[in-house]
Amino acid sequence: MKNRIALTLVAVVLVTGALAGAGDETSGVVNINTANAEQLQLLPRVGPALAGRIIDFREANGSYRTVDEIVAVKGIGEKSFEKLEPYIVTSGATTLTEKVSLPRSEGSAHAADQ
Numbered sequence: 001m002k003n004r005i006a007l008t009l010v011a012v013v014l015v016t017g018a019l020a021g022a023g024d025e026t027s028g029v030v031n032i033n034t035a036n037a038e039q040l041q042l043l044p045r046v047g048p049a050l051a052g053r054i055i056d057f058r059e060a061n062g063s064y065r066t067v068d069e070i071v072a073v074k075g076i077g078e079k080s081f082e083k084l085e086p087y088i089v090t091s092g093a094t095t096l097t098e099k100v101s102l103p104r105s106e107g108s109a110h111a112a113d114q
Helices: 002-022 048-061 067-072 078-087 106-113
Strands: none
């Protein structure tokens, strides 16, 4: 009986650990100074038009010195920047390989219901 309880507890711990890992965020970064449009579109809420504006801004103004300079791009405000910041860099390699999908905020979910 004790062995059965111990095995059940071990199984619960293993399942809980696996489920906790299932919600992990996508890892990797995009170098906004070297990324092409397809790589930029891996970022959350960046589509073809915004990717193009990021590149156009870079070509017109030179390399981004810091990641927060991206807020100068039309369509990227402070809220967007907060979502992008964990995934963007200004040096090094682009390592992000999958589209980042952020969960909808409660406010967005309620707005969609109305």
